[in-house]
Amino acid sequence: MNRNKKLANMAMLVALAMIFSYVESLIPINFGVPGGMKLGVANLVTVTGLYFLEIPEVLAVSVLRVLLTGFLFGNGMSIIYSLAGGAVVSLLAMVLVKKMDGISIVGVSITGGVFHNIGQILVAMAVVENLKLIYYLPVLLVAGTVTGFVIGIVAGKILPVVKKEAVRTV
Amino acid sequence: MKKKDLFLGGGILFAACVLFLVMNLMQYVQAKENGQKENQEKQVVIKVDGEVYGRYALDEDQVIEVQEGDFYNRIRIEDGKAYMEEADCPDGYCEEQGKINNRTQTIVCLPHKLVVEIEEVENSDDSQNEKEHLPDTISK
Secondary structure, X not given: OOHHHHHHHHHHHHHHHHHHHHHHHHOOOOOOOOOOOOOOOOHHHHHHHOXXXXXXXXXXXXXXXXXXXXXXXXXXXXXXXXXXXXXXXXXXXXXXHHHOOOOOHHHHHHHHXXXXXXXXXXXXXXXXXXXXXXXXXXHHHHHHHHHHHHHHHHHHHHHHXXXXXXXXXX | OOHHHHHHHHHHHHHHHHHHHHHHHHHHHHHHXXXXXXXXXXXXXXXXXXXXXXXXXOOOOEEEEEEEOOEEEEEEEEOOEEEEEEEOOOOOHHHHOOOEOOOOOEEEEXXXXXXXXXXXXXXOHHHOOOOOXXXXXXXX
């Protein structure tokens, strides 16, 4: 992919991720967890991105998405949560898991969902300075696995199409 | 999807179950130990920014209003359970965290950095429950 095409593709991904972020903010699923819970649709972009972009590019897309949606719909705190949980912790975990043999996009997505939640609860614990929040961990692990699985299946379906498109535009 | 994906997902779910069981077992053992001691009292502890704001007896129906800066949270203690009745935080998740009555449970209002938790403390006889913010308490 040449530079401009790549830039255009990434910008489009950021825009898409922002729309997903907005859509999922409209459908909160609540398990009585501090900070609420998300379906992780925006993670769809990150997961798919890992399979046809370089790692720094994926990081750029997801950090930009967090910052832009944070300024538009959220507040300072929500940016910090999302950056710690989504953009850093879960991306790092996904990159590592992706390198393992026999793991497909579904496994990568599950890892992303789970580590996103782990990152968020760690940030929440630091913010309110209370270790008792660790009791939320089991429910967060289950929720992360389930949403990650669903997102992973969808990502697996759209990846071939996206890849073909991305190659054709080169 | 490959086999290892299922192992990964299953492994995490299994870990979550084990974690849940261990946490509950610890809570159960602790509760039993505490049950043998006398003069145990459950207190609702409200913390703002990591600092204790006030302690309130769980067995006494009351309403606690926390007004810190421009934050407002109203916690109600009723029938041995505490819950967030109203809060003016932007997300409002704290109002949906239900009623709590044991040590492992918390109500968290992230935007206000406010945590409601339960502690078991030894009842120091007639000193009742120390209310550090008496004017905020409306006892029925």
